[in-house]
Amino acid sequence: MLGLAKRVGARFLLTSTSEVYGDPLQHPQVETYWGNVNPIGVRSCYDEGKRTAETLTMDYHRGANVEVRIARIFNTYGPRMCIDDGRVVSNFVAQALRKEPLTVYGDGKQTRSFQYVSDLVEGLIRLMEGEHVGPFNLGNPGEFTMLELAQVVQETIDPNAKIEFRPNTEDDPHKRKPDISKAKEQLGWEPTVPLRKGLPLMVSDFRQRIFGDHKDVPTSDVSSAA
Template sequence: MTESTQQPVPSTATSEPLRILITGSAGFIGSHLVERFLNEGHTVIGVDNYISGQRSNTELFQEHPRFTFIEADVSYGIPYEGEKLDWVMHFASPASPPHYQQFPVETLMVGAQGTQNGLELAHAHGAGFFLASTSEVYGDPLVHPQPETYWGNVNPIGVRSCYDEAKRYAEAITMAYHRSRGVNIRIIRIFNTYGPRMRPDDGRVVTNFIHQSLSGKGLTVYGDGYQTRSFQYIDDLAEGISRLMRVAYHLPVNLGNPDEYTIMQFAQEIKDLIDPKAEIIFNDMPQDDPKQRKPDISLAKNLIDWQPTISLSSGLGNVIKLFID
């Protein structure tokens, strides 16, 4: 079994109907995957305990004949007893700093026990296992942009460590199940992603700036505003996930937009779209907040012929319209 075998094949859109179980199905990213796979003709089993997911996201698909929902905490098990699964996709976890710092133990558990429970289920069904990891495994990076070969610069006991280390462990146990038990795995490292169905209280810069601008408040910038981020629209991420499912590659793959913005540049983008007169309010930088973040997506380009296609202004326009409506 070769970890780096590359065999590009078509997107899931052209595959035979699959039975896919998605943990975190009521979350922002999870709900978009449910929608995409149902639209492609697949059967989807969603699992969520609503610690950070939204019931409204489940209700979108509740009447669909190929959608089933299980309310459960996957850290304690995945109570699925249905037909043979083709994929187990593990997207359950609080993902924004305010949420995972509110639930640090639960975040660690879903990254550890939740991942193992998903791997056990995949192994029992002979299914593929797809892990949603994160750019946070790189910590406050000393290498820029960040390639998949970079091991990261993470504070293992800091306020962000409950999320960072949960995902690093999740990657480790996923690789262990692949190497020792032959589970057919995929691992993606997701960089900042935004789009419809983000929680209004998400607490990350996209939702913060939009809400602050629409409410006439100043835009809160932490530090001097020269720290950088890259912003990926949800549809681009979903396309990358779909393509990677159909390629025999078992090492991590970055999925993110390499267009890099300082937070001040991003604030100006929001101001231009909503309220050019909005003020900038500076606050202290949070502990261990990364100073720069930009994915190296060379692997994704070569492996699955993928790169983001939706511009920041276009994607933000879509999101702002939904917030206004």
């Protein structure tokens, strides 16, 4: 793709990830932090793959004058996600709707930050239309433990939903929270949809696709979440 961008003179967007920070020793994470990644761990193919993609992108930018933009995307959720994609928000929502226990791995104290999809799209548009290469953290600084996320899903769907603890996965990052000062300053961007406003829109979509139920908030009604 970088070669194609070079040949046709296109502006290239790399959607990188917060996983480039690994299990961070700096909190919150700023773009100048180099990360703490296990290069031979079970998660490393994704972490190191994205780090390598950033390296190649910057090499093409510096060596071949390709116009590039790099976004480091933090956990994102919203309507039309794959119901069984294995992501934590999808898992919790689908499990609660199906009356299954919410599966929390480890002690549930590990944290993540969750941004609504419309916020991410706005950030990517501003990045591509602007003049700054990045990388930019695009994420919601609101930080939740996995237990807190499970409790928000309970509040939204079923207060009686059970929470089931399972052994944690290897190399699971303990903390994850973006410092978005750079995006605020250079892109004029910050998220506007908090988890408790965005989650019902996702739940509405999942409920309709799982059960064919048309009740609840329309998935297109993002204005109600702003």
